Amino acid sequence: MNEELSIILETTSKILNKHVDHKLRQNIDNDNSDLINLWGEIKQLGLPKIAVKDKFNGSGLPLSTTLPIIKLSNNIGAPIPLSETILSNYILSESDINPPSGIITYAIDVKNLKIIGNEISGELISVPYLNLTDKVVVIAEIEKTKKVILIKNSGEDKELKKNFLSEPRYNLKLNKCKILDIKPINLRINFKHLGAIVRSAQMIGSMEKILDLCIDYCSQRKQFGRALSKFQAIQHQISEMAVELSASSAALSTITNSDDFYKNKKDIAILKIRAGAAAGKVIAISHQVHGAIGFTQEYELAYFTRNLNSWRNDFGNESYWEDVLGKDFLENNNQNLWEYLT
């Protein structure tokens, strides 16, 4: 890890730990003022434009360096659209659009999108954090080319989606919404692939936190005269979580250590499959060992497990990527499996 990155990580950790507690997460629906203070410091540190080109006043760091930062943010459980803003700004910058300042989000699932003149109509599905921003990067195929479309939402057709996510998502109906900028997409990596990597990093950060919560809770909680952690049945379940987590982390570091990870569909698929599968087990086990308290809003476990539920389905779930990976190998006629693996 280079020095610059470790300084950024240290500072990010300080800022987040100062502001983030479970009350902040619970209050975001009612009162955004604490969150806005937090975002102010994040912005001052330059995180929103960390992967944006110099010419747009960004830090110009390689995208791979953002992954440990995003992972850290979700390990602390910061209820802020950090990954959404970093990704949106990155895609704008790469496609030669100057990213606006402030929070920004993206939409990749769209319905009936139509552009007439300088206006766009249609539906955007499951857009994260629309409560904190009105700026959206829409990624869609328009007249057979993939486009990046920057819009400012006027706000009237926003519908909060009730799903299992801890973080807010919205469906948005656009009716002749003004386009701020539109360009053909220019990314070295498919946005779905990029999203899969980022969501995996977020899952891994969260799973590390969940493992810590389980260890702490089971070491303190006594039943039948001894700490839960002294029961072998509990120990083995938590060990299984650790195994799942370490396998996912190994898959992530394959990506973060590769200079050309954006080319590597195989390793991206492996990461999303591995992290998604781990998330399923971690959700089940962490709730099992916590008992009823883990099933409440008051305790923080559910904040993390609800996010896992959502992220493992974002940008392709395990089945999707298993199919991609299987076909990548099977449709290549020249290689047997061992050659493919090595």
Next chain:
Amino acid sequence: MSKFNFPYIKETNDLSNLRKEVRNFITKSLNHKDFEPSADAWVFSASPEFSKKLGSMGWLGMSFPKKYGGNERTALERYVVTEELLASGAPVAAHWIADRQSGSQILRYGNEEQKKSIIPKITAGECFFAIGMSEPDSGSDLASVKTKATKIENGWKLEGRKIWSTGAHIANYMIVLVRTSPASENNRHEGLSQFLVDLSLPNVSVKGIPDMTGQRHFNETLFDNVILSEDALLGVEGKGWSQVVGELALERSGPERFLSHFTLLESFINEFKNILIKSGSKLIGKLIAELQTLRRMSFSIASMLQNGESPETQAAFVKELGNKFEKTMVETLREFSNIIPLYEWPSQLQNLFEDATLRIPSNSLRGGTTEIMKGIIARQLGLR
């Protein structure tokens, strides 16, 4: 969680070239019909001739010092060679234990005479080892072993029995874990020692135990007051526990924990590729993801070993995940027999599948059970 990091290690061009070299050798051996690929070959398929050939290629005792006939290559190079051999189902059982753990144990703890006389034979593929850990009353609970060595004039007297020793019937030596003094009240790991025992000595008898598949690899070895010379003590008297723990990291972390039945998977895919393209890509993708993650983790451990670290806990991760993967793999293939009934599979593939099905329960027993692996991990997590 930093304890459980598996740092990323890139496979260099040199390693890839070595891989190709081994692969060419295997292809030639297959063309000459030197061996028939088999399942679980590192346990079941012993060929002293093949081991000797590997020795002459410089692929045994690869990381051992040159002055003892070794090749002074890295643990990563050894990793690549063992992977290639496992993936082809080559008959590596004869030398497996000597090359994997016993040689290293002697280099670490043996005296000069032992190193000079035994290590060159291991690297030549002419000296085989068996493991002497379990006993009839001590399986997972290794600290409870009762076999004991008593000091006598000019040496030791060994009495007791060891069980489940794979390959003891063809092995020249066994490293035996024994009690040399009683356990102390608060530390049952004290008072254990390791001995290097020549299995051709008088009063050593090796008896085979057919396993459930009917094959012979298991043995029970009786030591009926065997007289050992003074230098049969391996390492330090009373430090047997910490020595054996280090040995187990070598035993548990390697690619044999997830490539034991790779030949089955490869043959299955080659046979049914056209059907799998249409309806099995998801199944295959899932297996590839897990297998590649395991390779990534095990390779990382090889580099830890190279750096002189003691990755016992990481080894438990690989073993646990590897055992699970192999069970899932066989189960996945079994479900596929709904599409093409087993009796229509080519007979060689049927045999591999049936062998794997029968043998798979042993994979999470040998080298430490699932329960022991999870216990090791739990200890590292601070739960016990």
